[in-house]
Structure formats: structure tokens, C-alpha cells
Amino acid sequence: MDMIIATLWLALAFVLSLAGCAMLAMTQKPHWRAITDSKSNPPKTAIPGWLCIAAALVPCIIRDGISFAMLLWPLIFALAAFSIAMTLTYKPSLMRPFSALLRS
Amino acid sequence: MTSVKSSSAMDDAIAAGLTGSRIRAVADSRTWRSVLAIFGGYAFTNGYVALLSVLLVYAGMDRGEAMWWPVLTAFLVFTAVVIWAAATTRPLLTSAIIIGGAAAMIAIAPWLAAL
Amino acid sequence: MKITEDFRKSMGWLHTWAGIAVSCFLFMVFWMGSLAVFDSEIDQWMKPELRAAPTEASASIDDIALPILQGEANESPRFFMTMPRHRRPFYSVGWVNGDGEFERVQINPQTGEKVTPTESFAGTSFFYPFHYSLHLPDGIGYWIVGFSSVAMLVLIVSGIFIHRKIIKDFFTFRPKKQLRRSTLDLHNLTSMIALPFHFIFPLTGLIIFFSIYLPWASAVPFQGDDQEKFAAMFGNAAVEASGDPAPEIASLQSYVDRAEAIWSVRNGEPAKVDLISIALANDANANITLRETFPSRAVSMSRNMTVFDAASGDIISDAPAGPGRKTHAWLSGLHFIQFNSWSLRWLYFIAGLSGCVMIASGLMFWMRARIRKGVIEPRSVRVVRGLSIGSISGIILSSGAYLVTNRIMPAQYEGYLGLDRAYSEVVIFYLVWIASFIHAAIRGKAAWREQAWAIAATALAAVALNWITTGDHPVTAAAQGLWQIASMDLVLIAGAFAAIYAARKLGAQQPETGTDKAAAGAAGAAEPAMADAAVPAE
Numbered sequence: 190m191d192m193i194i195a196t197l198w199l200a201l202a203f204v205l206s207l208a209g210c211a212m213l214a215m216t217q218k219p220h221w222r223a224i225t226d227s228k229s230n231p232p233k234t235a236i237p238g239w240l241c242i243a244a245a246l247v248p249c250i251i252r253d254g255i256s257f258a259m260l261l262w263p264l265i266f267a268l269a270a271f272s273i274a275m276t277l278t279y280k281p282s283l284m285r286p287f288s289a290l291l292r293s
Numbered sequence: 294m295t296s297v298k299s300s301s302a303m304d305d306a307i308a309a310g311l312t313g314s315r316i317r318a319v320a321d322s323r324t325w326r327s328v329l330a331i332f333g334g335y336a337f338t339n340g341y342v343a344l345l346s347v348l349l350v351y352a353g354m355d356r357g358e359a360m361w362w363p364v365l366t367a368f369l370v371f372t373a374v375v376i377w378a379a380a381t382t383r384p385l386l387t388s389a390i391i392i393g394g395a396a397a398m399i400a401i402a403p404w405l406a407a408l
Numbered sequence: 409m410k411i412t413e414d415f416r417k418s419m420g421w422l423h424t425w426a427g428i429a430v431s432c433f434l435f436m437v438f439w440m441g442s443l444a445v446f447d448s449e450i451d452q453w454m455k456p457e458l459r460a461a462p463t464e465a466s467a468s469i470d471d472i473a474l475p476i477l478q479g480e481a482n483e484s485p486r487f488f489m490t491m492p493r494h495r496r497p498f499y500s501v502g503w504v505n506g507d508g509e510f511e512r513v514q515i516n517p518q519t520g521e522k523v524t525p526t527e528s529f530a531g532t533s534f535f536y537p538f539h540y541s542l543h544l545p546d547g548i549g550y551w552i553v554g555f556s557s558v559a560m561l562v563l564i565v566s567g568i569f570i571h572r573k574i575i576k577d578f579f580t581f582r583p584k585k586q587l588r589r590s591t592l593d594l595h596n597l598t599s600m601i602a603l604p605f606h607f608i609f610p611l612t613g614l615i616i617f618f619s620i621y622l623p624w625a626s627a628v629p630f631q632g633d634d635q636e637k638f639a640a641m642f643g644n645a646a647v648e649a650s651g652d653p654a655p656e657i658a659s660l661q662s663y664v665d666r667a668e669a670i671w672s673v674r675n676g677e678p679a680k681v682d683l684i685s686i687a688l689a690n691d692a693n694a695n696i697t698l699r700e701t702f703p704s705r706a707v708s709m710s711r712n713m714t715v716f717d718a719a720s721g722d723i724i725s726d727a728p729a730g731p732g733r734k735t736h737a738w739l740s741g742l743h744f745i746q747f748n749s750w751s752l753r754w755l756y757f758i759a760g761l762s763g764c765v766m767i768a769s770g771l772m773f774w775m776r777a778r779i780r781k782g783v784i785e786p787r788s789v790r791v792v793r794g795l796s797i798g799s800i801s802g803i804i805l806s807s808g809a810y811l812v813t814n815r816i817m818p819a820q821y822e823g824y825l826g827l828d829r830a831y832s833e834v835v836i837f838y839l840v841w842i843a844s845f846i847h848a849a850i851r852g853k854a855a856w857r858e859q860a861w862a863i864a865a866t867a868l869a870a871v872a873l874n875w876i877t878t879g880d881h882p883v884t885a886a887a888q889g890l891w892q893i894a895s896m897d898l899v900l901i902a903g904a905f906a907a908i909y910a911a912r913k914l915g916a917q918q919p920e921t922g923t924d925k926a927a928a929g930a931a932g933a934a935e936p937a938m939a940d941a942a943v944p945a946e
Contacts, residue, residue: 343624361641375422
């Protein structure tokens with residue numbers, strides 16, 4: 190049970206980082222256009238993006254305490270950033286539902 | 294970088310006091326900058342650690358603790374010196390500060406410690 | 409400070425040449441460091457006798473230590489003992505034997521019996537020391553690693569300064585663009601995403617070995633007395649030998665209980681002794697040091713340490729750490745990662761490998777930018793390529809060959825030409841490594857692809873041989889709870905696929921054409937500023 194909860198906190202931190210990185214990437218015109226497959230202008234989601242990334246620190250602290258969290262957080266961010274970069278490279282359309290969510 | 298035009302008046306003054314533009318050219322060369330960055334940087338870092346640890350002891354810090362703070366920051370100082378040596382537009386002045394600073398700190402630290 | 413064009417250019421020059429100077433060494437350090445993240449697991453893979461799921465100890469500390477202390481280690485000036493921990497389920501006891509050599513045994517915590525593992529340096533004594541010493545004689549390796557680490561710090565800082573569009577390029581990877589372009593993308597991507605990691609590791613590595621790198625400077629307040637310096641900095645006891653015979657130690661457990669009680673009160677949480685060491689063990693001034701070197705749920709290492717006088721049982725040294733020592737304990741603990749967190753361990757491993765990719769792609773970009781400058785391949789490119797292939801794919805290949813050799817050599821192998829089994833394995837490692845340099849010199853560019861194939865074959869052979877010699881293929885290993893073995897096999901298989909992918913990719917390389925204006929511009933600049941991402945807005 191403890192292990193499941195610990196894994197869930199980890200997953201939450203990763204998802205928050207992922208969302209944050211996605212929002213940061215979408216502020217860039219080429220990425221936005223690749224995702225939406227349109228000629229529209231990118232949304233201004235940089236600040237919420239950074240906030241999401243910052244918020245990912247919270248589940249890290251809850252899970253492992255501040256000391257471990259200081260290591261976990263940047264490394265989870267790295268993994269999330271890499272995932273977003275690879276998605277943008279090979280299958281940007283995967284991020285379309287998320288972009289629709291932002292537009293509304 | 295080899296064609297740095299923004300020379301300072303101070304640099305010119307130092308250069309004129311020596312042998313003029315020849316020394317300036319050497320100081321501006323990449324070979325000299327590399328030597329300055331590596332050896333000057335290393336000497337400067339050692340001087341920094343020696344002097345700061347002695348000063349912290351004088352400031353009343355426990356001797357072990359006074360050792361840790363310079364050690365923990367030493368390699369950041371080294372990095373900064375290397376960046377500066379590579380980037381400076383006043384190579385003579387920078388060389389003088391790095392080498393002179395290193396020599397001064399290395400000389401003063403043991404003298405202060407022995408007081 | 410305003411970032412001028414001149415400044416950026418000087419940073420580009422610094423980044424390029426510092427990179428060329430140390431990249432080959434840095435790759436070795438990053439590669440071996442990544443392996444060292446799983447050093448104990450590699451030990452268990454290479455020494456099947458150590459494969460055991462973690463268990464509770466039933467033999468007490470005194471049951472294990474006292475017979476050795478009063479028997480084989482009676483005359484030894486030093487003695488140490490480490491407790492079973494999550495990744496190393498055995499007691500480890502060490503002393504100096506009658507021949508003046510250091511002897512070390514592993515003891516099963518349940519039966520109290522000695523384990524005789526396959527003779528091998530394996531992860532903890534080969535890969536891990538390679539990471540910081542390169543196994544070169546007279547400490548040369550430490551200085552090369554130290555120099556490379558400072559250069560790495562400089563590379564990170566200069567890399568940030570030359571990179572104009574950090575956010576813009578952050579998520580960008582364009583594998584279908586010209587090869588030089590995608591190499592640069594990969595370099596930027598792997599550098600940026602794990603930037604704090606790439607900066608803090610060389611920094612903490614340098615701090616860990618400060619007494620080597622700053623020998624004179626850190627001795628000033630102590631007039632060169634190293635023992636006194638370490639006593640003040642780490643809280644060790646500085647005690648001198650008396651020449652009188654040693655007192656008898658009736659129980660170590662009683663010291664453990666006392667130390668744990670002191671620490672628990674001081675920290676407000678339970679603490680556990682994981683290391684006992686006895687200095688001047690054959691002298692009347694013998695002292696017993698108890699440490700919590702690696703707490704399982706904290707980053708900071710060596711937070712708790714108490715030294716007892718062995719004759720009187722009095723506490724000699726028990727200074728609580730000040731803020732400086734605490735900061736150091738956190739920073740070095742971060743580098744040693746002996747705490748119990750599998751998620752962090754895997755993330756470290758991945759980040760370490762991303763560092764390997766960063767270094768390799770940086771070198772490749774430099775070569776590609778150089779080739780573009782002239783029609784004929786310049787000699788500098790051929791030299792750098794030979795060294796790069798040897799130190800990148802060559803060291804990966806020889807690491808794999810080391811594992812394969814370990815499984816092929818029988819456990820009872822005597823060695824040959826006066827070399828014992830453990831050294832024979834190391835000889836194979838170096839022979840394969842040297843061969844990879846020679847191969848690179850002969851085959852040039854094609855050596856990348858050929859060595860990638862060899863890596864894939866070696867990795868798969870290692871998995872197969874582990875199965876044949878121990879019967880533990882990934883499924884049975886996992887079923888027995890030997891996750892460390894199953895994971896290592898799976899990583900080897902994944903590595904083989906990555907190598908096959910790389911080999912095919914390198915085989916299908918399109919010839920370089922001059923259509924990519926951005927890349928041509930970058931190559932035509934006075935310096936091939938590597939991270940100078942002169943990407944035209946698309």
C-alpha cells in the first residue's frame with residue numbers, strides 16, 4: 190500500500206513536470222504549429238508552465254522529504270523535458286488534446 | 294577576440310610601462326590566456342582557500358568549519374577565473390590581478406596564520 | 409554585465425577547445441560513473457555467490473567480529489566492519505594480515521559463515537575506482553579527472569553563455585535534418601535538460617577529493633598537520649601510538665548501543681551504526697570509531713560519528729557537525745548515493761547516460777563542423793575521431809567484454825603468468841580497449857558502426873552467459889526476488905538494442921550536402937562555436 194502511494198506521488202510529480210514542459214514548449218511557434226497543425230499563434234502559457242514545474246516539487250517533498258526532493262525534482266524535470274522533446278520530434282499530434290484544453 | 298579594439302587606458306598605461314604593444318599582444322594571445330586560466334587559476338584558487346580559511350579563524354570560526362567554507366567554494370572561484378581569463382578585453386590588467394592576487398594571498402596566508 | 413559579441417566569441421573558443429581537450433576523459437568518467445551507480449548490483453552479477461535477497465541479520469555483531477578480532481586480526485593495526493545494508497546484504501570485515509596485506513571477508517548475516525565469492529574486482533573495485541582514478545599509477549588519474557572536472561564546470565558555464573535561445577531550443581530535436589544539425593540538437597538537448605546534474609557532479613567530485621586537489625592551501629591553518637586537519641574537519645580523533653599492548657575488547661555491541669542512543673537523542677530520530685573501525689588496534693591507545701556513514705533515508709552522509717577510547721570506554725570525540733561540515737555531508741552524500749531510493753538511483757543512471765550522449769555528440773559536432781571547412785578531411789579530425797571512437801565506443805565495448813570474460817572464466821580459475829583471476833579479467837578489459845583504438849585508427853569512420861555492432865553482440869552474449877553459468881535468466885531471477893540481476897540483464901538487452909539502432913543509423917548515413925545554410929554558416933564562422941545555435945527562425 191505504501192509503495193503504491195509512493196509511486197502515485199512520483200507519477201504526480203512527473204505528470205506536473207510533463208504538463209509544465211508541454212506548456213513551455215507550446216509558447217514556441219514551430220512547436221505549437223507542429224502540435225496543432227495550424228497557422229495560429231502560440232498561446233502565452235510560459236508562466237503557468239513554470240508554475241506547474243515548480244508545483245512538481247510538492248509531491249516530491251511529500252513523498253521523500255526535502256532532502257531527497259532536491260534531487261528528485263530536477264531529475265524528474267529532466268525526464269519530463271526529454272519526453273516532451275521526443276514527442277515533439279516523432280509524434281507532436283499526441284499533444285493535440287492538451288493543446289485543445291489550453292485553447293478553451 | 295584576437296582583434297580586441299576596446300583596450301582600456303589603464304591597460305595601455307601598463308603596456309607602455311613595459312615594452313609596449315609586444316607584451317600586449319602576448320597577453321592577448323590564446324596561448325597566454327590558456328596558461329593564465331589553468332596555472333593562474335589554480336594558484337589563485339589555492340591562495341583563496343588559504344587566505345579565507347585563515348581569515349575565518351581570525352573571525353572566530355572553529356578551525357574545522359573555517360576550512361570547509363573555502364573548500365566548498367574553491368572550485369567555483371576557479372571556474373570564474375578561467376572564464377574571466379578567456380573573456381577579458383584587458384588581458385594585461387586581468388593577468389596582473391590573477392597572478393598578483395594569487396601571489397599576495399599565498400604569501401599573506403601563512404604569515405597571518407603564524408601571527 | 410552585458411553579453412557582447414566579443415564575449416560570446418571568446419566563450420565559443422573556450423567551449424570548443426576545453427571540450428576537445430578533456431572530452432575523451434570526461435566520457436570515461438561519465439561512463440564509469442554511470443556504471444558505478446549500480447556497482448553493488450554489478451558485483452552480484454559478476455560474483456554469483458553474493459546473489460541473495462536482502463535478509464534480516466540473525467548473527468550479532470559480536471558473534472561475527474570478536475572471533476576475528478581475537479584470532480586472525482590479533483596483530484592488525486587496523487580493523488573495520490560494515491553492517492549488512494539494502495544493496496549489500498552481507499557483513500564485510502577487513503584487517504591487515506600477517507603478511508602486511510589488507511584482507512577482507514564477507515560474512516552471511518544469517519549463518520555467520522564466510523562467503524567465498526568469485527575472485528573479481530567487479531563493480532565496486534574496478535568500475536567504481538575507474539570513475540575517479542582511471543586506474544593510472546601514482547595518482548596521475550586523479551589529476552586528470554580533477555582537471556577534466558574543472559573543465560566541465562567551465563564548459564557548462566561557457567555553454568550557457570554562447571547559447572542564445574535556451575527556451576527556444578530547449579525541446580528541439582530534428583533528427584531528419586542534416587546530420588550536423590541533429591548532432592548539435594542532441595548536444596543542446598542532453599546538456600540543457602540535466603544541466604544542474606551536469607554541474608553539481610563535477611563540482612561535488614572535486615570537493616570530495618579536496619585534500620588531493622588543494623593540498624597546500626587547506627593545510628595553512630594547521631601548519632601542514634594532516635591528522636589534525638582531518639580531526640578538526642571531520643571530527644576524527646587524532647591519537648598517537650603508545651607502544652604498549654592493546655586492551656582486550658569484550659564487546660562491540662555495547663559501543664554500538666551507546667552511540668545509537670546518543671545520536672537518536674541528538675537528532676530526534678533513530679540512527680543506526682553502519683561502520684565500526686578500530687584504529688591502532690594493536691596498541692594501548694586503540695580507539696573505536698562508530699559511524700552512521702550512509703543513512704538509508706537521508707542524502708547527507710557521515711552525519712553521526714563518535715570515537716571511543718578502547719581501554720577506558722570513554723568518548724574521545726563526538727563533536728556535532730557545524731553548518732560547513734553539514735553542507736559538505738549533503739554534497740558528498742549526493743555524489744556517493746548510498747541511500748535507499750531506487751527511483752533516484754535509476755534517475756541518476758539515466759542522467760549519467762545523458763551526460764555520455766552530451767559529450768559524444770559534442771565531439772561529433774566538432775568533427776562535422778571541421779570537415780565542412782576543407783574538402784579533404786583534415787588530420788585533426790582523423791586524430792580526434794580515432795581518440796573519440798576508442799574512448800567512447802571502445803570503453804563501452806571493453807566494459808562489456810569485461811562482463812563476458814567474467815562469465816567465461818571458471819570461478820576457480822587460477823589465472824596465468826602469475827596473474828590471479830581478478831587481474832586476468834582486467835587484462836582482457838585493457839586488451840579489448842587497446843584493440844578498439846587500433847581498430848579506430850585503421851578503419852576510420854566505419855569503426856563507429858563496426859564497434860556498435862560489437863557492443864550489441866557483447867551485451868547479448870553477457871546475458872546469455874549469465875543464464876548458462878548461473879541459471880538466472882531474467883524471469884527466474886525476478887521470480888527469486890533477485891531484481892538486481894534481472895534488471896541488469898534487461899539493461900544489457902536494452903543496451904544491445906540501442907547499439908543495433910545506432911549501428912544501423914550510422915550505416916544509413918546520408919552523404920553531407922551543402923544545403924543546410926544554418927550549419928554551413930556555423931561551420932564557416934571563425935570558430936565552430938558548438939552551442940552557437942544560429943538557427944534561422946522557422
